Amino acid sequence: MRRYFSRKLLIYLVTFFLAVTVDWLIPRLMPGDPIQNMLSRAALNANAAEKLYTYYTHAFRLDLPVWRQYLNFWNALLHGDLGISTYLFPTPVSEIIGDAVPYDLFLLLPSILLSWWAGNKFGAYAARTKRLDNTLLPIGYLLTATPYMWLGILLAWVFGIVLGWFPIAGAYSYTMSPHLSWTFVGSVLHHWFLPFASLFLVGFGGWAIGMRNMIIYELEADYSHYLEALGAPRRLIRKYAFRNAILPQLSGLALQLGVVVAGALVTEVVFSYPGIGYLILAAIQNQDYFLVQGCFLFIIIGVLAANFLIDVAYVIVDPRTRRGMVGE
Amino acid sequence: MWSRSKGVLSAIVVALLVVGIMAFGQVYERTETIYVSGAAWGPASTWNPFQPGSLANTTGTLGFVYETLFNYDPLTNEMIPWLAESGEWITDISYELTLRAGLAWSDGTPLTAEDVAYTMNLGVEYDAMWFAPMFDYVTSVISIGDRIVRFDFTDAPLYQEFDNNLYNIPIVPKHLWEGRTEEEITIGANENPIGSGAYLYDSHESDRNIWIRNENWWAIDALDLYPAPKRIVDIRFSSNNVALGSVIKGEVDLSNNFLPGVAGLSDQGIITTYFEGAPYMLSANTAVLFLNTTIAPMDDAAFRRALAYAINVDDIVNVAYAQLVAAASPTGLLPSLSDYVDDDLVADIGWSYDPAMAAQILADNGYVDVDGDGYVEAPDGSAISLEVTCPSGWTDWMAAIAVISDSCKAAGINVENVTPDYGAWNTQMQTGTFNMTLNNWAAMSNTPWTLYNLLFRHPIQTQMQSGNFGRYDNEALFDLVDALAAIKTTDIAAMQDACSAIQEVLLSEVPMIPLWYNGMWAQYSEAVWTNWPVDGDNTPSRLPTTWSGYWQLGGLMMLCELELVD
Numbered sequence: 001m002r003r004y005f006s007r008k009l010l011i012y013l014v015t016f017f018l019a020v021t022v023d024w025l026i027p028r029l030m031p032g033d034p035i036q037n038m039l040s041r042a043a044l045n046a047n048a049a050e051k052l053y054t055y056y057t058h059a060f061r062l063d064l065p066v067w068r069q070y071l072n073f074w075n076a077l078l079h080g081d082l083g084i085s086t087y088l089f090p091t092p093v094s095e096i097i098g099d100a101v102p103y104d105l106f107l108l109l110p111s112i113l114l115s116w117w118a119g120n121k122f123g124a125y126a127a128r129t130k131r132l133d134n135t136l137l138p139i140g141y142l143l144t145a146t147p148y149m150w151l152g153i154l155l156a157w158v159f160g161i162v163l164g165w166f167p168i169a170g171a172y173s174y175t176m177s178p179h180l181s182w183t184f185v186g187s188v189l190h191h192w193f194l195p196f197a198s199l200f201l202v203g204f205g206g207w208a209i210g211m212r213n214m215i216i217y218e219l220e221a222d223y224s225h226y227l228e229a230l231g232a233p234r235r236l237i238r239k240y241a242f243r244n245a246i247l248p249q250l251s252g253l254a255l256q257l258g259v260v261v262a263g264a265l266v267t268e269v270v271f272s273y274p275g276i277g278y279l280i281l282a283a284i285q286n287q288d289y290f291l292v293q294g295c296f297l298f299i300i301i302g303v304l305a306a307n308f309l310i311d312v313a314y315v316i317v318d319p320r321t322r323r324g325m326v327g328e
Numbered sequence: 329m330w331s332r333s334k335g336v337l338s339a340i341v342v343a344l345l346v347v348g349i350m351a352f353g354q355v356y357e358r359t360e361t362i363y364v365s366g367a368a369w370g371p372a373s374t375w376n377p378f379q380p381g382s383l384a385n386t387t388g389t390l391g392f393v394y395e396t397l398f399n400y401d402p403l404t405n406e407m408i409p410w411l412a413e414s415g416e417w418i419t420d421i422s423y424e425l426t427l428r429a430g431l432a433w434s435d436g437t438p439l440t441a442e443d444v445a446y447t448m449n450l451g452v453e454y455d456a457m458w459f460a461p462m463f464d465y466v467t468s469v470i471s472i473g474d475r476i477v478r479f480d481f482t483d484a485p486l487y488q489e490f491d492n493n494l495y496n497i498p499i500v501p502k503h504l505w506e507g508r509t510e511e512e513i514t515i516g517a518n519e520n521p522i523g524s525g526a527y528l529y530d531s532h533e534s535d536r537n538i539w540i541r542n543e544n545w546w547a548i549d550a551l552d553l554y555p556a557p558k559r560i561v562d563i564r565f566s567s568n569n570v571a572l573g574s575v576i577k578g579e580v581d582l583s584n585n586f587l588p589g590v591a592g593l594s595d596q597g598i599i600t601t602y603f604e605g606a607p608y609m610l611s612a613n614t615a616v617l618f619l620n621t622t623i624a625p626m627d628d629a630a631f632r633r634a635l636a637y638a639i640n641v642d643d644i645v646n647v648a649y650a651q652l653v654a655a656a657s658p659t660g661l662l663p664s665l666s667d668y669v670d671d672d673l674v675a676d677i678g679w680s681y682d683p684a685m686a687a688q689i690l691a692d693n694g695y696v697d698v699d700g701d702g703y704v705e706a707p708d709g710s711a712i713s714l715e716v717t718c719p720s721g722w723t724d725w726m727a728a729i730a731v732i733s734d735s736c737k738a739a740g741i742n743v744e745n746v747t748p749d750y751g752a753w754n755t756q757m758q759t760g761t762f763n764m765t766l767n768n769w770a771a772m773s774n775t776p777w778t779l780y781n782l783l784f785r786h787p788i789q790t791q792m793q794s795g796n797f798g799r800y801d802n803e804a805l806f807d808l809v810d811a812l813a814a815i816k817t818t819d820i821a822a823m824q825d826a827c828s829a830i831q832e833v834l835l836s837e838v839p840m841i842p843l844w845y846n847g848m849w850a851q852y853s854e855a856v857w858t859n860w861p862v863d864g865d866n867t868p869s870r871l872p873t874t875w876s877g878y879w880q881l882g883g884l885m886m887l888c889e890l891e892l893v894d
Binding site for chain 1: 354355356358361363369370371373374379381382385455456458460515516517531533534535536538561563565566567569570573574576577579719720721748749750751752754755756758769789791793794
């Protein structure tokens, strides 16, 4: 087992190094110049513009040879310094991410986990209930196939404007300053519900369909038929089928959790909910090397960490993995 | 297991009790608060008044917290003494400014001439100050006593720019700034800013900024001004449809977002706009089609002129904008500067949409369709294939360049519309690697020089960061623009003459094509606040805007004139 994990760890380290290198490189291959974008809005006169351009290019160390920039980048990174954003100058990148990501976690973690749990339960149940399979599952298909943007706007319109049950924008009421009170907590939940529900519905449909198909597939597998021939109770067969069917769903869950720090761009736009997704888009559009790098760094770490957790989880939930390690 | 979950349960109960006890937090009174949106496009990042390009996200920094010596009203074209009581040229090269009595910073310290001199001299000390180039013609700024500031000049002052600076340079408190390092002063974030203005910084979150009235503001006594809302909540919406929904619901009082389709809502009385009919909005700046004159065939004035006739501006106004904008004068000057438009010249050599005329000019100058593909070729027989660009996602401009492309094609000129990312678009513009592109970077101004300084920025450099993107090179014209810059703003007749000379070149050579006036997008809800700026007699005529850099152009006066709905 130790060998299994040390090998995995090595692979993760190499992947991390390569991914972070690509993360550093890609923004720099984009057409455009971050300093120019930063200065252009100020409508300076020619002398001032040229002076400031040199000034900032030096301040951001973008006047150094590319290899020096690359080394500086790693050096800063290992010291925990992600640099300063040019798009939101002069805010440090770590501060921007730290301010924005909690909103995403608050929105995405519950919606991903709950939709995974409910979707799998429902999918497994639907697979063996003909009536449910014929009625509710098509709704699941409809939900996953709906363009998310459209679903979001529809929810905001019906529940926010027509019925007026929920607010249409913000993370909490614009009439409040954050404080500890029932009113405030209520406002946060009230504002959270619609974006959460939209993410939950779409996720739910996807997981339910996946699980339902997987269960049907497993029930048709040879081992199920064999168990059936042996006269095993249906309950037992289903239990085995479920344990097999859950494995790909777990990998899917890990991938979704891994990119949680990337935020939910469309949700943020439709419900005007704060978060990192919108900022990543703006950072890319403005050639903000440092903010793009910083965001993707966390995405890389997130994906790798999630994969690692899944490796561990597989050892626990799939005896075949354990057996394989002993066999080595 | 049981005992652990019991522990968790009791912890939750205790936490909820604490929450319950602390339930006295702040909920804003609706009748004391105004909700606005449309200025910010990202989270607040800086309150440094010397970073004008980055202040959109904290729009009150200029105008609320930090004030200027003068204000300017574009609707009446008047400079309004603000921190200054008066200012006059004592000689041609010496300007003396008298501050008002009783000015004070919000921390109680008096605001004196020393603060003004200190602020101005930052431009001498630090190249990174945007107004540093002013000291090419200003030799010294000194304070005389508490209320007099004297500016001395070289023998060639740029009067137009100087006047412009008088209402754009924010005055900062010397006692809080003089201990700061160069970096803190030029690029520091300046959190918790202390200024002299009508509102104080209260707090900010990633999607809102909150400002609170300064009850000790000097102008409450001195000018009898009192802003009606006690609190301003400036909201950043990440999409326009949310902004629209919020105004309709009356949750946002003033939205300065561009909302297509507002014309219909205004007609139905659901929202209020400055004008009752088209164009509904005041004009804020001129959208100009820059032509890259270093590239054939746009190096040919005849071809450029044909383009000017070929573009269907009416379609841009009526289709792309659904009547929310007005077509621009070929001189590019905003209606507020119409005194400087030479009407005879415009009638004589100006242009308007006329495809027949475009075809005529093309044919007369040897642009004919040789290979029969429906598009003209250059006189030397080479094919013409051009691109017109604007940043991706700027939906109104994307619709406009589609109209430009269509009408050029209809006139036989092969122009495709392309939308690169903002950053790529910006770089193409500044490095001169575009064909044609839209730009509107001249803010509303007291002088036509601001626009002509954008259009004819010189000298031509490898990077043109803030003007003349098409690299139109004409020394004689540059001299005319410099001549305009050196005329006193009080000498209207001389300014008109200088503008006529510039317009003669602009209209005959067509270095770029002014197309339409972008609007000062503003829609108001009258659910809570009323007496908004609208066109007409005996109504408030102010710029109804929260955009950064516009508070001293009338936005603050709008707040002082608002009234609560009964």
